[in-house]
Amino acid sequence: MANKSSDVIAAFTKGLRVIEAFDAQHPRLSVAGTAVRTGLDRATARRCLLTLVAEGYALHDGKYFTLTPRVLRLGMAALATLPLAQIVQPWLDQLSERVGQSASVAIRDDTEIVYLARAAQKRVMSIGLMPGSRLPAHCTSLGRVLLAALSEAEARAIVERSDLVPHTALSVTDPDEIMTRVAAARTEGFAIIDQEVEIGLRSIAVPLIDGHGRIVAALNLGMAATQERADSLAETYLPELRRVQAGLARVIG
Structure with missing residues (x-):
């Protein structure tokens, strides 16, 4: 049954918007910055921020606010209850140990990916x-890889509303070029990134497919650029990724 507008707590909704305003690019926010990112007026943003401070979810240095580890409680419990996260973790642990690289599984949330599980070697x-x-x-x-699971039109719509500000000098920012690489991932069944997120980092990913043939998540290995050439990643790591992909396809409902 759809919620009635009278059942929605407006103040709670605004507080959630304030929490979501913090991210990797905005770890510290002023009242004014929070107001801009949330669309709230400054007085409302200030009250929400001070409430987070009062409840231990944020710190305030007199000008800037930062979230505390306590805020992780809001998401970690929910993530831990996801069956997929529980299923993939031992597979990630074993994969990471075998190849000596960090392994991760993520899902897509609109224009972003959200990490569900991770096994880090270094x-x-x-x-x-x-x-x-x-x-x-x-x-x-x-x-x-997750964009490649969508239709061309759906993937392009997501890319075009994404923040395409380059993270490094190697970041691809042209929507058409990004779509070309998404199309390659769709055709080849894997994607390789060469230092587009951060200089010194390369990664290779494959989709995770459930028992009904649906792509439900993605699996990757990340490694230092000094360890592997980008053109050798598929030869070196794809067989192990495919092995885990096939194994998980048998157990993901």
């Missing part, structure tokens, strides 16, 4: 990735 990125972390879909191997 820290390659400057930001620490964990379940619940988000990155743009258009410039990640996981994201391009």
